[in-house]
Amino acid sequence: MRVRQKQQKEEELAEQAQEVMQQLSAQGRPVTQKAVAESLGISSKRMKDIMKRFASDRKRDLERKRQQREDLLVKRVQVAIQELNRQGKKVTLTAISQVVGLSLTTLQRYAKVHQILLAVKERNHLSKETQSIPH
Numbered sequence: 534m535r536v537r538q539k540q541q542k543e544e545e546l547a548e549q550a551q552e553v554m555q556q557l558s559a560q561g562r563p564v565t566q567k568a569v570a571e572s573l574g575i576s577s578k579r580m581k582d583i584m585k586r587f588a589s590d591r592k593r594d595l596e597r598k599r600q601q602r603e604d605l606l607v608k609r610v611q612v613a614i615q616e617l618n619r620q621g622k623k624v625t626l627t628a629i630s631q632v633v634g635l636s637l638t639t640l641q642r643y644a645k646v647h648q649i650l651l652a653v654k655e656r657n658h659l660s661k662e663t664q665s666i667p668h
Contacts, residue, residue: 547587549573550580603643609633610640610649625657626650 553572557564570580613632617624629650630637641647 543583543586546573546575546583550583550587603645606633606635606640606643607645607649610646614649614653623657624653626654629653 550569550573553569554564557568557572562568566580566584567577570577573580610629610633613629614624616632617628622628626637630640633640637650641650
């Protein structure tokens with residue numbers, strides 16, 4: 534129970550710290566850990582520890598959101614490929630990009646999507662080689 538109370542208190546302090554940072558910024562004052570700690574009546578060391586935890590939690594949340602975006606884009610790219618095939622259109626990186634509605638550069642930023650696009654590029658390359666071989 535005591536650990537839970539400590540976590541809750543730290544979460545409250547982190548929220549209060551965010552409010553203080555916004556207030557300091559709105560007042561045109563420097564936003565420093567020392568200034569925030571003083572406003573909250575806590576030591577600079579405790580403020581630093583809270584900010585580290587907050588940054589770690591924020592980093593974890595951002596990574597989770599990025600992973601969700603990537604998973605969604607994988608599905609969108611797969612659906613785009615299926616749609617192009619269904620319509621009898623050539624499946625190219627440009628066509629996929631247009632169907633998905635994002636630039637090729639943006640799509641390639643995501644490792645899983647990039648792998649799918651590389652596979653499409655390789656298939657297209659192999660297809661061209663097969664067509665150019667005289668029978």
